[in-house]
Amino acid sequence: MLIDLSEILSLEGKTQVVEAPVSMDSFQSKLGDFPVAEKEPLSLTITNTGKKVLKIEAKGRITVNIPCDKCLKDVPTEFDINFEQEIDMQASKEDRIKDLDEINYVTGCSLDVEQLVHNEILIHWPLRVLCKEDCRGICPKCGKDWNEGSCDCDQSSPDPRMAVISDIFSKFKEV
Template identity: 45%
Template sequence: MLMNLTDVLTSEGKVVEKQVDVDIAELNCRLGDFPVIQKTPLTLTLTNLGTNKASIEGKMELTFAMSCDRCLKSVNQKVTLDFMRTVEGPDEYKEDAQDDEQNFMEGYQLNVDGLIKNECFMDLPMKVLCKPDCKGICMKCGKDLNAEACDCDTFVPDPRMARIKDIFDANKEV
């Protein structure tokens, strides 16, 4: 969705408040595809900061369907966006200086969906857990250790001792 910012960028001291329904159904990134389960309307405050310069303040809540990083169960993860960005009109913008900052501006148009996706990428949690003490799944048999324990051997040898183990295995009588 594109929003025209010409009046805000060109009128000194102009402040505009808007509520926008964002058309984002899924967030696609290298971590995976996360469908949006629930979202609130985006509240935007656009403020002129001078000639061809404006600040964009926004607030929104999104709930994504994600997988637990340990046991792979589905988890509803709430992400609260509360951001402030400064944008410049195409006459003032220098492409080499702030290329990452302005990738959601297209001339005098604000790409709202692109802005929201950028903010979501920055606010996604590093680790998603279904509960803080999630035990995960067994590395050998794949059982969910939260539901039941398994009888697999979980001994992991010290990798620093691998060379000594190789010497003993080579001299072992069959």
């Protein structure tokens, strides 16, 4: 959803409150495509503080299903969006780059709500997601979920430094 900022920019001290629905059905990034389980409208407060500076405040919540790092079951991960930033609308793209301000959710006089939500999810993306603290993962050979029980696969892992020697012994087993 795009919000037109031209009316707010025209009057100094003007405040606009908007309930913006989040239409995102999945979160897409270089990590993959993750389905959105729950979402609530984003409550935006946009204030013209003067001299073409806008203060944007956003509050909301979105839940994304992220696979467990060990067993690959979907884990509903909640992201609280609590955003507050002042944007100088007179600053050029070059000035923003120089100030390391990478605002890609404001283009011209429009605020892109979906891009703002996307950025907030990306910033708060967890380093590790587990379905439970003691998740046992899956068998690398047969794929059985070890949380549901063990499998009959050989779980011994020989020392990788001994791999050459074990190859020699496996060749001579037939003799």
